Amino acid sequence: MGAITGNGTVFSWGTPSSETAVGQVVSVSGPSVSTATIDVTDIAGSEKTFIAGMVDGGEVSLEVSYDPATAATNHGVMTTALLAGTATDGWKITWSDGAHVSALGIVTSFSASAAIDDKVTASFTIKVTGPVTFAVS
Numbered sequence: 001m002g003a004i005t006g007n008g009t010v011f012s013w014g015t016p017s018s019e020t021a022v023g024q025v026v027s028v029s030g031p032s033v034s035t036a037t038i039d040v041t042d043i044a045g046s047e048k049t050f051i052a053g054m055v056d057g058g059e060v061s062l063e064v065s066y067d068p069a070t071a072a073t074n075h076g077v078m079t080t081a082l083l084a085g086t087a088t089d090g091w092k093i094t095w096s097d098g099a100h101v102s103a104l105g106i107v108t109s110f111s112a113s114a115a116i117d118d119k120v121t122a123s124f125t126i127k128v129t130g131p132v133t134f135a136v137s
Contacts, residue, residue, distance in 0.1 A: 008096035011062050013078055016090030016104065022078070024065040026121065028093055031101065031128050032058030057103055057128025060091060066112055066122035078107055078124055091126055098137030103128045 011028045012019035036053030068076040080087075092102035105126035112122040 004095055004097045004099075006096070010094045012090075012092045012094070014089055016102075019090050019092045019102075020077075022062070022064065024067060026063045026065060028060065028062040030058060030060035030093075030126075031103065031132055033128075033132055034058060055131075057105075057130070057132045059108075059128065060093070060105060060126045061123060062126075063121055063123050066120045079110055088129060099135060100137075101132060101134050103132040104130050 011022045011025050014020045037050040038053045041048045091105045094100040108127045109125040114120045
C-alpha cells in the first residue's frame with residue numbers, strides 16, 4: 001500500500017488558477033466534502049430508501065505560525081478577506097506528490113493564540129463554495 005508524506009504540502013490562496021502560497025503553514029485539513037441524503041421511503045416499504053442530494057464542499061482549515069506583517073506569508077491577505085466579509089477567492093492544496101485539490105472559498109473564521117515561550121499561531125477556516133476539483137499528478 002502506498003502513502004505520501006505531509007511534508008512538502010503547500011496551501012495557496014488568491015485569484016483562482018494563480019493562487020499564491022501561504023507561508024509558515026503548520027497543518028491543513030479538508031475539504032470535508034459530503035453529499036446530502038434525501039429520504040424517499042414510502043409507506044409500503046420495509047426499509048428506508050434514500051437518494052443523493054446536493055454536494056457540500058465543507059470547510060478547509062489551516063494553522064500557521066502567524067506573521068501578518070510579512071507579505072510573503074499571505075496571512076494579512078487572508079485576514080483582510082475575512083474582514084471584507086464578501087471576498088470569495090480560490091484556494092488550492094498541493095500534496096507532496098503533486099496531486100492537488102482546489103475550489104473557491106470564503107474565509108469564515110480567524111483565531112490567534114500566543115503563549116509564554118511559544119510562537120504566535122493562527123487558525124483560519126474557509127467555507128468551500130461551488131465544486132471541488134481533485135487532480136492527480
